[in-house]
Amino acid sequence: MSDRLLDLSVTDGRLALAAAGSWTADRAGELERLVETAVRRARGVxxxxxxxxxxxxxxxFGAWLLERLVRTLRTDGRTAAVLDLPERWRALVDVAHAVNRTPIPRRRFNPLADALARLGETVVGLVRDLLLIVQMFGELTVVALRTALRPWTFRFTSTVHHLDRVxxxxxxxxxxxxxxxxxxIAQQGLFHFRxxxxxxxxxDMVGILVLREIGVLMVAIMVAGRSGSAYTAELGSMKMREETDALxxxxxxxxxxxxxxxxxALVIALPALTFVGSMAALYGAGLVAWLYGGMSPxxxxxxxxxxxxxxxxxVGMIKAPFMALVIGAVASVEGLEVKGSTESLGLHTTASVVKSIFLMIGLDGLFAMFFATIGM
Amino acid sequence: MLAPGNELVIGVRDLVSGFGDTTVLDGVSLDVTRGEILGCVGASGIGKSVLLRTIVGLLPRRSGRITVFGEDPARLGARARRALERRWGVLFQQGALFSSLTALQNVQFPMREHLSLSRRLMDEVAVAKLEMVGLDASVCDKIPSELSGGMIKRVALARALALDPEIVFLDEPTAGLDPIGAAEFDTLIKTLQQTLGLTVFMVTHDLDSLHAVCDRIAVLADRRVITVGPMSAMLASDHPWIRSYFRGVRSRVGEPVRVA
Incomplete structure (x- = not known):
């Protein structure tokens, strides 16, 4: 009979339920349906x-379903008695009797309000980010000036170490x-100009494009992805482990x-990398022009x-240190914004790269207008 | 070593385990019987957690035998292994709650994956579990980062108990809790063990826990279990490490040495 978890029989206006078998998690789904049937059948008694x-x-699971059965029956105005409960389960049934007395609080979900709230939060976040970056520039200027007045406090070894890395x-x-x-670029140009x-x-195209725009921008994006993210992760984990507080x-x-x-280190490295990168791009273009376009060196x-x-x-070289400042400032802001949790570290590292690339492209646009105005 | 009539739940024989070139455990043998709370102690880095992780199959072993409910987890097929894993729950040291899920969803996760239950029943049982570990329904929709350390441990315990396992493994359950919180957690473990008839394997450093809840204590030293026995046996032992661990300055038995 152990396959029947709950037997129902009605005699003289009383519903008798005989429980059997294992009232455990494995059969809880089946048991729940039986309990619901019992509740329906109890309507007439x-x-x-x-x-x-x-x-x-x-x-x-079993203890809770028993409790739910008894509770529902009593709420419906029936008298319910649990008989022959083995002593070893008394404690568990008592525990089940005490739980689920308050309804589960649910966060209310309103798509429109949520969308508006998200929009608002994003805008506020954007403004806040901009202010933080401006603040970081200010603080960096102050620190740089202070260090310039007392040059012996400058951390030369550390700078060289980072210069080596980035x-x-x-x-x-x-x-x-x-x-x-x-x-x-050379291949595409040859193909279409032909x-x-x-x-x-x-x-002309390769020369101007590479030197003015592509060289510095591509290198800066690469550096943001490679070194900006590393800066954020390092500073963030130092913040998490309270190293910055210790300092x-x-x-x-x-x-x-x-x-x-x-x-x-970034301000020194980025112009150098831009120069190296631009030369490599011109070399590549020359090679393609020779081998693919038949133009002799x-x-x-x-x-x-x-x-x-x-x-x-x-133009390219002037822009490079400014790009470096943007990467450095954004990476530092994001790194120092990291809170205690590891998720926060991941989020800020991603944000660091995205924001610095976005700001660099914006800055590049401003530079383009500026240089056009002064005729450079 | 076993009292007659006690059913063997976990049996470890001549276990060798380690990482890379270092052997952490070399010839560990240990038995856990049904319904007992076994505490595993040892110096930091001695391999208590390695033992726990090897038993539950997170670390491979080099040699030796492990049986859980009479079966060797490493030799079971995928289906049988899943069935076996349903019969134990693990509480990790940091809780290891899934950070993107709410407390309630964390507790429901094993149910959702292993059982087919109605949503109502899952909600009710999950809340019941949370209440059983001393939390109330207000934590249900909080995500782990909104919970305190003690609450995280409790939610993690509720998750470990989600499928009503027969064994729970606890890795330093009271580490990082204040003495009051730790004492409450000890009581909770004892109560749950009695209510649910659990077998508990716990790794700990907490002398108070060992006193309060453990039926037997296994001491790990020199890469093996050097002794297993109740607290009285530990206090009577002459082994220098056991003496300094159980009767040192921080224990409150033996000769109490006052620290100003």
Missing amino acids: SAVEIRMGGVERLDT GWRAVPVILLMTFLIGCI RFGVETYVV RTMGFDPLEVLVLPRVV DIFLSRLHDAISIDDFA
Whole structure:
């Protein structure tokens, strides 16, 4: 009979329920349906008795369903009695009797209000981010000036270490990436310009594009992804482990000890990488022009000489340190905004890269207008 | 070593385990019987957690035998192993709650995956579990980052108990709790063990827990279990490490040494 969890029989206006088998998690679904049937059948009677003597196993699921049955019956105005409950389950049934007395609070869900709230939060967050970045620039300026007045406090070793990490070790990947970009631009240019018979203008396009825009922008994006994220992760984990607080209590400014050397390293490294990257892109373009477009290196170089001026080169190089400042400031803001949890570290690291790339492109647009206005 | 009539629930024989080149456990043998609370102690880094993780199959073993309910988890097929895993629950040291789910969803997760129940029943049982570990329904829709350390441990215990397991493994259940919270947690473990008839394997450093709840204590030293027995046996032991652990400055038995 152990396959029947609950037997129902009605005699003289009383409903007798005989429980048997294992009242456990495995069969809880089945048991719940039986309990619901019992509740329906009890509508016609005034008293219900539940005999638990035949139950072989009982766990929280079974105990709760028994409690739910009794509770529902009593709310419906029936008298319900539990009989023959083995002593070893008394404690568990008592526990079940005490639980679920208050309804579960549910967060109310309103799609329109939620969407509006999210929009509002995003706008507030954006404004806050901008203010934080501006504040970071201000604080960095103060720290830099203070350090300039007392040069012996500058953390030279740390700066060199970061310069090695973000500058020197980035050279291979930057070289490869910009070389390929140079190749691709030249190939595309040759392919499309050929239809108009103006293949030689490829050199002008590549030269101006690479030196003014692509060189610095691609390198900066790469550095944001490679080093900006690393800065945020490092500063964030230091913040999480209270290392920044430890520095403060010892009388050091985390900005001076941790942030300034990193930002200085970036400001030095990014122009150098931009130069290396631009040269690699021009080299790649020259190679493609020679092998794919049949333009000899001599012609390429003399065209390049005519096509570009020192201004084009200067525009790219002037922009580079500003890009570095943006990456450094955003990475530091995000790193120091990390809260206690590891999820927060991940979120801020992602945000650091996204925000610095976005701001760099915005800044690049401003520079484009500025240089156009001054005729450079 | 076993009292007659006691059913063996976990049996470990000559277990060798470790990472890479280091052998952490070398020849560990240990028995856990049904319905007891076994505390496992040992110096930091001695491999208590490694033992726990090896038993539940998170770490591979090099040699030796482990049986849980008479079966070797490593030799079972996927289906039988899942069935076996349903019969135990693990409370990790940091709780290991899923950070994107609410407390209620965390407790419901094992039910959702293993059983087919109505949503109403899952809600009710999950709330019941949360109330059984001393929380109230107001934590239900909080996510782990909104909970305090003690609450996280309780929710994690409720999750470990979600499927009404027969064994629970506790990895330092009272670490990081204040003495009052730790004492409450000890009482909770004892109560649940009695109510639900659990077998508890717990790794701990907490002398108070060992006094309050453990039926037997296993001491891990020199890569093996050097002794197993009740608290009285530990206090009577002459082994230098056991002496300094159980009768040292921080214990309140033996010769109490006052620390100003």
